[in-house]
Amino acid sequence: MADDDIAAKNPQRSGTNRRRFLMASVSSAAAPAFVRAATADAAAQRNSSGARLPADFTLTINGRDYQLAVDPRTSLLDLLREHLALTGSKKGCDHGQCGACTVLLDGRRVLSCLTLAVAAQGRAVTTIEGLAKAGALHPMQQAFIDHDAFQCGYCTPGQIMSAIACVNEGHAETDADIRESMSGNLCRCAAYPNIVAAVRQAKPVMKTASRD
Amino acid sequence: MRPFVYERVGDWAAATQAAGRLGSAPASYLAGGTTLVDLMRLEVMRPERVIDINALHDSRYGRIEFGQNGLRLGALVRMADAADHPGVQRHCPVIAQALQLAASAQIRNMASLGGNVLQRTRCTYFRDVSYAACNKRNPGSGCAALAGVNRMHAVLGGSDHCIATYAGDFAQALIALGASVDLISADGARTIPFAKLHRQPGDTPDQETTLRPGELIVSFTVPAAPWTRRSLYLKVRDRQSYEFALASAAVALDLDDGAVREARIALGGVSTVPWRAAEAEAALRGKTINDQTAMAAADAAFAGAQGRGHNDFKIELGKRTLRRALRQAAALEI
Numbered sequence: 001m002a003d004d005d006i007a008a009k010n011p012q013r014s015g016t017n018r019r020r021f022l023m024a025s026v027s028s029a030a031a032p033a034f035v036r037a038a039t040a041d042a043a044a045q046r047n048s049s050g051a052r053l054p055a056d057f058t059l060t061i062n063g064r065d066y067q068l069a070v071d072p073r074t075s076l077l078d079l080l081r082e083h084l085a086l087t088g089s090k091k092g093c094d095h096g097q098c099g100a101c102t103v104l105l106d107g108r109r110v111l112s113c114l115t116l117a118v119a120a121q122g123r124a125v126t127t128i129e130g131l132a133k134a135g136a137l138h139p140m141q142q143a144f145i146d147h148d149a150f151q152c153g154y155c156t157p158g159q160i161m162s163a164i165a166c167v168n169e170g171h172a173e174t175d176a177d178i179r180e181s182m183s184g185n186l187c188r189c190a191a192y193p194n195i196v197a198a199v200r201q202a203k204p205v206m207k208t209a210s211r212d
Numbered sequence: 213m214r215p216f217v218y219e220r221v222g223d224w225a226a227a228t229q230a231a232g233r234l235g236s237a238p239a240s241y242l243a244g245g246t247t248l249v250d251l252m253r254l255e256v257m258r259p260e261r262v263i264d265i266n267a268l269h270d271s272r273y274g275r276i277e278f279g280q281n282g283l284r285l286g287a288l289v290r291m292a293d294a295a296d297h298p299g300v301q302r303h304c305p306v307i308a309q310a311l312q313l314a315a316s317a318q319i320r321n322m323a324s325l326g327g328n329v330l331q332r333t334r335c336t337y338f339r340d341v342s343y344a345a346c347n348k349r350n351p352g353s354g355c356a357a358l359a360g361v362n363r364m365h366a367v368l369g370g371s372d373h374c375i376a377t378y379a380g381d382f383a384q385a386l387i388a389l390g391a392s393v394d395l396i397s398a399d400g401a402r403t404i405p406f407a408k409l410h411r412q413p414g415d416t417p418d419q420e421t422t423l424r425p426g427e428l429i430v431s432f433t434v435p436a437a438p439w440t441r442r443s444l445y446l447k448v449r450d451r452q453s454y455e456f457a458l459a460s461a462a463v464a465l466d467l468d469d470g471a472v473r474e475a476r477i478a479l480g481g482v483s484t485v486p487w488r489a490a491e492a493e494a495a496l497r498g499k500t501i502n503d504q505t506a507m508a509a510a511d512a513a514f515a516g517a518q519g520r521g522h523n524d525f526k527i528e529l530g531k532r533t534l535r536r537a538l539r540q541a542a543a544l545e546i
Contacts, residue, residue: 055218072218072262075249095250096319108292108321114249115322118218119242119264162318169296171317183453184316 057121061086062130068117076120077101077112080127088128088157092186099185102158102165103127109165128157131164139205140164143198151189159185163199164206172203213252220264224273224430228398230263231426241265241428243288243324246315247331255341256332256349265428273430276300282436283307287326287429291315291382294325304434306388306443306462310381313447316454326429329383329393329409329486330421334456335365335376347373347417355417363522364456367530368514369484374417375520376484377456378410383486384462385445388478391434397427406432410485439466439474441546446537447480448529457481459530461537465501472496475538479513482530489513492534501542506535 054069061084070079077094080086080103092100094113101113104126112125131138140160143149150156162185166172171181178199179192187195221227231239240248240259243266251257265288268274273286276297283304285294294300295311315323323331337343337356345354357365357375365375383406386393391406409421423429434440443464449455460480466473475496477489492513499505510531517527 053217072216073213094253096246099316099318102318109318110322111246111318114246116218116242116245116249116262116264119220119245119266121220166317169317180453181317184318 055118055121057118059117059120059122060124062126063124070117072116072118074117075113076103076115076117076125079117080112080125086127086129089161090154090157092155092158097186098155098158099162100155100158102161102185104161104165107165107168109162126161128160131160138164139209140167140198140202143202143205144195146201147194147198148191149194149198150187150191155185155187155189159187159195163195163202166199167203167206172199175200214255214258214260216252216259217261218264219261220267222267223271224268224396224428227263227265227268227428228396228426230261231398231428239263239426243327244290244319244322246319246323247327251332251339254339256339278303280436281433283434285325285432285434287431288324290321291323291325291328292317292320295320302441304385304389304440304443306385306440306445306464307382307434309445310385310447310462313445314381325382325432328380329386329406329429331380332420333376334379336361338376347413348376348420349418351416351418358520361522362520364458365520365523366484367482367517367519367523367526368479368487369412370518370520371413371415371417371484373415374413374484375523376413376417377481378483378485378487379456380486381445381447381457381460381480383410384460384478384480385443386432386434387486387488388462388464388476389434389437389440389443390476391432393429394431394433395423395427396430397424399424401430403433406486407488413484437464437466437474439464439476442467442541442544443476444537444541444544446533446540448533449481459526459533461530461534463534463537463541465538465541467542470500470542472499472501475509477509477513477534477538479530479534482514482517482526489534491515496538501538503535506538507531509538510534 055072056069059066080089090100092098096111096114102109103112106123140163166181172178175196178196219230238259239261242262242264269288274288275286277284278299291311295308301308338346338348343356345356347355355374366377386406392403393406394403445462447457447460449457457480459482462478464476475493477492479487479489492509495509495512514527514531
């Protein structure tokens with residue numbers, strides 16, 4: 001693969017201090033964060049067909065608006081992890097088979113690896129980073145800790161996002177329901193019984209919290 | 213992933229016009245993206261333009277409607293929303309069950325009904341571009357599955373050019389219930405029987421559907437009929453959830469005091485296209501469903517089946533799956 005192909009695929013990586021810069025801008029800016037890839041603009045100029053024009057759009061992530069300009073090929077997962085330094089969402093298979101990348105899009109669980117970032121424009125994304133409020137863990141996060149519902153933890157952010165949706169969808173009525181509803185989230189450590197127990201614990205707590 | 217131009221459209225006319233402007237440049241419509249983005253990343257699909265039609269979800273094409281003509285499902289309805297719809301569950305349980313069993317909750321939240329019926333095969337030789345031989349990907353290159361590992365491949369509807377299995381579930385429910393599909397293109401609208409949508413591979417496995425260039429599915433209509441209530445979808449697979457079928461059966465029955473007035477049967481996991489088992493339906497007409505009649509129907513359904521080695525077991529498994537589905541459907545209390 002030619003070097004410029006790699007640069008086009010991963011425009012952010014060609015800037016050496018990109019991530020550090022982004023982390024600073026994300027953590028300090030109160031106004032919408034502006035993330036623009038200079039290399040993507042250069043790529044667009046290089047190609048007269050216009051195939052590499054960056055896509056400009058806005059996205060709300062964890063309650064905050066972002067103005068973005070990225071290569072249209074960028075998945076929502078790569079946008080979160082590589083462009084915005086929100087590395088909680090994990091890349092397992094990158095083909096929609098493992099569930100590690102699960103996020104909520106307008107409150108519904110989806111696979112961020114199979115979502116083009118540009119196609120999510122104007123919608124609200126919730127990631128694992130957006131769950132804790134004022135330092136207090138979400139009931140599902142607490143339940144995963146209480147029940148030791150992980151070993152290596154790699155699948156856990158996806159499991160927790162999926163589990164929250166499972167409860168909100170009304171699919172956590174029985175253990176069998178929970179297992180079926182959570183079947184899109186693989187756990188190589190096989191913490192499944194503990195995950196089911198965590199979902200069972202969090203369900204009434206989530207309902208109480210939503211009444212408050 | 214290859215570069216592409218992304219275009220977002222706000223209405224059907226804009227969508228089909230966008231497709232019409234493309235000329236010969238490969239273009240794909242984007243709805244849920246669960247097939248398209250996956251296969252673009254694998255470079256199996258290489259559209260130069262991607263036309264995002266998700267903004268049309270707020271039209272009637274994102275809605276489920278019951279009317280005099282039956283059930284109308286907009287192409288942009290998400291699988292989960294159709295599966296969870298009380299009317300669909302009550303009047304056409306086979307549709308709700310096929311969708312429920314089709315994929316993970318995340319994928320069902322994303323995938324549209326229109327995209328679902330057009331999902332591509334899971335044949336490993338098709339999905340991996342490092343295999344040179346695949347007549348679907350690269351017409352005339354041969355079929356690596358014929359002499360390869362073909363445990364998951366089709367025993368019905370195959371040819372010496374392709375034995376890739378149609379991977380979906382929802383389509384079996386549609387074809388069993390005699391659904392039609394509404395299409396739109398820059399040249400206008402037309403409606404075709406769902407059974408005419410998919411093409412058997414024959415000697416052109418790359419041509420999977422009868423859709424014209426730029427044509428788009430806008431809705432499905434399932435006619436009201438006395439057999440839709442007594443219907444179910446039975447899916448047999450390697451693991452209990454989130455897996456493609458080894459064999460599946462969509463069954464709908466209209467019984468008259470136990471005797472079959474009309475049977476509608478479709479098979480999945482065993483065929484190259486959504487497979488209507490008309491011979492099995494005919495074998496049951498006027499009969500009471502029991503071990504013998506169900507077995508005769510299953511034998512009729514698989515009379516033309518051809519195993520290719522590793523998938524030989526699917527013939528017996530498919531028959532048993534259909535037999536169980538027929539017994540269960542006949543026993544339903546509705």
